Amino acid sequence: MKSITSVLVWSCVAVLGTLSVAAIALHRGEQINAMWLVLAAVCSYAVGYRFYSKFIAAKVLALDSRRATPAERLENGRDFVPTNKWVVFGHHFAAIAGPGPLVGPVLAAQFGYLPGTIWILVGAVLGGCVQDFVILLFSVRRDGKSLSQMAKEEIGPLGGFVAFVAVISIIVILLGVVALVVVNALKDSPWGTFTIAMTIPIALLMGVYLRYWRPGKVLETSVLGFVLVMMAVVGGQWVARAPQMAHYFTLSAYWLAALIIVYGFAASVVPVWLLLAPRDYLSTFVKLGTIFILAVGIIAIRPTLHMPALTRFIDGTGPVFAGSVFPFAFITIACGAISGFHSLISSGTTPKLITRETETPMVGYGAMMAESFVAIMAMIAACTMQPGQYFAINSPAGIVGRAPEVAAGTISSWGFPVLASDMTSLAKAVGEQTLYNRTGGAPAFAVGMAQIFAHSLGGETLMAIWYHFAIMFEALFILTILDAGSRVGRFMLQDALGHLWQPLGRTSWYPSIVATSALIVGAWGYFLWQGVKDPLGGINSLWPLFGIANQLLAIVAFCVATTIIIKMNKARFAWITLAPLAWLVAVTFTASYHKILNPNPRIGFLSHAQTLLQELNSTAPAPTLARAHELARLIFNDRLDAVVTAVLVFLVALTVADSAWQWFRVLSGRKAAEVKEAPFVPTRLGASPELAHKAVS
Amino acid sequence: MRQRIHCAWRLLITALREIFDENAYARFLAREGMSSSRIAYAAFLREREAAFQRRPRCC
DSSP: OHHHHHHHHHHHHHHHHHHHHHHHHHOOSSOEETHHHHHHHHHHHHHIIIIIIHHIIIIISOOOTTBOOHHHHTOOSSSOOOBOHHHHHHHHHHHHOOSHHHHHHHHHGGGOHHHHHHHHHHHIIIIIHHHHHHHHHHHHTTTTOOHHHHHHHHTOHHHHHHHHHHHHHHHHHHHHHHHHHHHHHHTTOHHHHHHHHHHHHHHHHHHHIIIIISTTOHHHHHHHHHHHHHHHHHHHHHHHHSHHHHHHHOOOHHHHHHHHHHHHHHHHHSOTTTTHHHHHHHHHHHHHHHHHHHHHHHHHHOOEEOSOSSOGGGGTTOSSSOSOHHHHHHHHHGGGTOOTTHHHHHTTTGGGTBSOGGGHIIIIIHHHHHHHHHHHHHHHHHHTSOHHHHHHHHSOHHHHOSSHHHHHHHHHHTTOOOOHHHHHHHHHHTTOSOOTTOOSSHHHHHHHHHHHHHTTSSGGGGHHHHHHHHHHHHHHHHHHHHHHHHHHHHHHHHHHHTTTSGGGGOTTOHHHHHHHHHHHHHHHHHHHHHHHHOTTOSHHHHHHHHHHHHHHHHHHHHHHHHHHHHHTTOGGGTHHHHHHHHHHHHHHHHHHHHHHHOSSTTTOHHHHHHHHHHHHHOOTTOOOHHHHHHHHHHHHHHHHHHHHHHHHHHHHHHHHHHHHHHHHHHHTTSSOOOOOOOOOOBOSSOSSHHHHHHHHO | OHHHHHHHHHHHHHHHHHHTTHHHHHHHHHHHTOOSSHHHHHHHHHHHHHHHHTOOOOO
16 A cells, blocks of 8 residues: 555656656746746656665665764764764755855856756756765765775776866866856945955954854854844945945955955965854855745745746857857856765765765765755746846846947847846846946846845845845855865865975975965966956856866766776666766867867857957057057966866876776776775664664764 | 654754754863863864865865
8 A cells, every 4th residue: 555655656746747847848938937947856856866866775886774884983073973864964965055056057047947957957866966975975985085085096096186186176266266256246336345344354253252252152153143244234235325435345356356365365374263164154054044045935936937948049159158058058057967076075074974874865865956956946046037137237248338228239139128227227226336247147146036035025125135145145155165165275285295395295384384375375366367357257268167177077076986886896787877977078078179179269268369369469450568468368368278178178088098998997807896995894873773873862 | 743843953953063063062072071161162173173174165
């Protein structure tokens, strides 16, 4: 009876999911409700988790609840601690959720809601969730080893080296591009700049409060910090209205970039307890709360999507970023579907907290489903806006023009009508002077989110508060990523340089801290500065570069996973990682080819450099000295971007080839199929997971 | 039903305490046999510093 009920329920879920996907895929020329996307997502995740993750767990990985995990065997009360699975889930989700799943889908919405939504669902269920799950399990079986260590042991030294280079590169590019998102969101916005500026003294106050007044009361301190941040959000409007105050907080993109670089360096060298830790707590608190209320808001309001399913820009002529739907939609979405960066978390803190192997599907596969749902919400927020407004916000001045009437005319001529007066009203409603040319995705997401909330809570009068709350929320955790990323990059650099000269590897030696911090901050600061100077808005070239680096890291993770599966004598099931690996190789290598060699100057780095070179060498009329210097720098930047992309692709291609060689040797019997797992030790935590949890709590 | 809600609430609080390192501090105090104070928290922060600094935050 129970099995019949189960079959009926799951059949209904599958049919509902199919109908929802059909509804979003087949509607043309009429608007649909956002709930179709929510239903399609929930049903896809439910079916994926119930059947696909169970299949992988049982048939491929053969999870064994009798096997002691490193959290039990190596328990030390610090890194290795057996922890309740729901707690680990929350911990893991808080670590993997960032601005990527919010920004990527907003940018990809220029193709319409359909390509991005389909990729978020398919990519997550068959790729991203699988990657996070298998890497987590393999790390658990190897005493919590990192991806680089596993790549080195299972594939070879080249794999380890490539993983290291890919990680450093992705950190540098990621920090540069997310800093650019903040700059574009805050430029000429006294309200937003004031709010974000205030988060720094608030974090310092939290650090002092936590250390000297209420030691260890982190939740209490975070609530206090949140109240102060909300006061800053509300108070920002008075700062913006007072000309003398507004003057100090109305900053150009250059000033903001310079201040963020200085902040990044300072945050990397000051004590952790003073800035990094309280900011991290505050950011996590705001992040979890906002994601929750956004989900509630979308389900309660059930907004209509105004963006069409497909736009004319699938041909690659889009103003937000250039490039056709294949491969660029898949590069742009990044973290909402598959994120290589997650493999670092899955082989970092999380495997050291897992009590039983059988909990890895819920933590690894499940947390990525939640992240993917955040991406669906971002897609909904972007597509509920009027398309004309979406393109006015996200298009750079170099494409649509700087004057409001010209920009509105250009966008209307594409078939997305918008009036300059509409944009003025919208800017006024959200408390901004202008919303034109605010590339980067964050302002568009904030407007979409504010419009959703304004329909339910506070109406139009609170729209400005909601907009600035959303901007604060995105900027806060982007700046937290800058803090944490600069630190992690600095440590990796110190580890590497320590092999060349030992003192540089000492993480407490101040000259080494300052030098390596300057190197890391200088590297991402260079990309940021390059983006700010770019007449096409920077996002056009930098976001795809970040997407490529992120997906290349995922390729390394899938190479490691496939190698281990084959060595486990489960080659017949290797398709579970080989299929997403093959897809990612096709997508990233094609995107890299286009970004380097495409003859369209808006897409290819080298053809853009060539166009600029022609202008530089032109004699009729010859460029001015200042313009000639600018052209020379832009040409250098294009060539640098091309070289960075080419080096990354080359190294990853070597890893794929090295892995394939290992697979061939193992499958042909030339090499013993030996995995480097920790030996089996039976658990002492009782027979059932429930007993185990009682034992550890 | 009431018991389930209570259980879910406890789980939520436990998760938040773990995410915000309050449980880690409690374990530290138990391990070192100390009670909560400025000195104990400073020692906890020193012990956690390396782990905290190397904790990546995803995109």
